Amino acid sequence: MTDNAKAARKKKIAHAVMWIVLLALFLCFIFPFLMVIINVFKDKVDIIRDPLSVIGATKGFILTNFPKAMQKMNFWTAFTNSLIITVCSTILTIVVSSMAAFVIVRNGNWKFCTIIFSLMIASMVIPFQVLMVPLVSVYGGTLGVLNHRLTLILMHTGFSVSMAMFMFHGAIKTNIPLELEEAATIDGCNRWQTYWKIVFPLLKPTVATVAIINAMAYWNDYLLPSLVLTKKELYTIPIATQAFYGTYSTDIGLVMAALLLAMLPILILYVFLQRYIVEGVTSGAVKG
């Protein structure tokens, strides 16, 4: 056996060992999901008796947890609310912050823009906890606009404008040559047309990144929605799950179904958009 072949063999064995290590780690990572999945088809008596068995000992394999949980947590209402809020907030964030980034980049030597830009960057370190009390007292107490989906959408957007603007700022500055805009101007576009017909289409990769990061954050957010939406018919999925757990925590079969239902939409989306989500999150994290 030559040295090369030996090295190759050694590498192969090392890889096989690493593969087993990875598989073990992977199983650890999905263990909680597995627990939910095997228990969701069991009655609560069976779950309490043996949470590890795949099929319940007394009642066997049952599907009734799902419809019950769905009905009791108002799943479809919560799902619709979450969907409306996530989609609208994401679109609004993209539109509003990419336009802001455009004007701020192109007026880079105007003092006012620099001040707004630095203010937005500085504000990114403020945690939500510092803003929640005044937010509730201004918009709940003084203005009384809580309990509207639109309020939450606008608030979501307001909180993510700075981060999204920062990402668009970088993209416009490095990727969009000024000459392109000048050409459009010469061809008779005004600023508005130039932006929507020339600049925005070129920002697609950044749009995808911003959309993915923000959509995930909006979908999963709990604290802000729980402060803004206190009426049952406006609950989003995280709030509905929390409320459901508070009432039915003893009926553990239903809890399992509710948890699975809460996770399912985003997991299904992940199966289809996996590559984009991983790429989007990576580039978002590395730039941000």
Added chain:
Amino acid sequence: MKKTAKRQNWTDLFLKTNTLSYKIKQYLMFAGPGTALFLCVVIVPFIYGLYLTFTSWDGVSKTKPFVGFENFSAAFSDSAYWSAMLRTVIYSVFAVVLINVVAFALAYLVTLGIKGQNFFRSGFFVPNLIGGIVLGYVWKFVFNRAFVAIFNSTSLLSTPKGAMFCLILASVWQYAGYMMLIYVAGFMSVSKDVKEAAFIDGCTSGQAMMHVTIPLMRSSFVQCIFLSITRCFVVYDVNLSLTKGEPFGSSVLAAMHVYNQAFTYKNYGLGQAEALILFIVCAVVGVTQVMIGKKGEVEA
């Protein structure tokens, strides 16, 4: 640079785009809505929040009595707050270290070129897709039922130390996959040539990792540690769903204490003052970390 500046002047000349009123119009048209939302949701509440810390408002009454620095002195002598803060620091130290160690190890394993590494990469990221509330309940079930059945013991969540351990474990599980992606990007950015040069110079793979790859990935470390610190310091939803501060309020972290202070006990001014202190501590720790980290950055 000079050329573009000159060209801009030409368009300015013909289209009269350099006047202040034109600039303001442009700004309002493009950045108006964004700036307005940002100011309404972030800046106004921030300033109003500063004002609230000087009042003893209860959240209901119309008057907001001015009390000066009373809230801050009350916050400094609030022992429940400081023990929550201490717990947050302990939790953050363990969680940040573990998150980064696990994430780095995972990133190393999934960049070796093993078959199916993309599958593993996406798999490890899955916990990050799920919100803190839902995953807290999932882990609660695992700790209360599954682990009890497997190890035949009482639930970890019923003891103070156990509850903290559960919180740390759940957080590591949640964030490791996310940080892994950043480390993977870091591994990819270290060029093969540099590593090969190290091997030719006689490095073992361990040495190459210690002396070449890790120093070059320093910015990834700085970033991951910053992200995990700032997230761990203000964690709330996992805390709420997994332990709810139980047993006997022994796992209440700072963010939860602030929430309860303001919204449960209706001490809005005090709660706001405590939130502000939490923010300052968090910002100081985060910024110091970044400054120390950036100092020793090297380039290949």
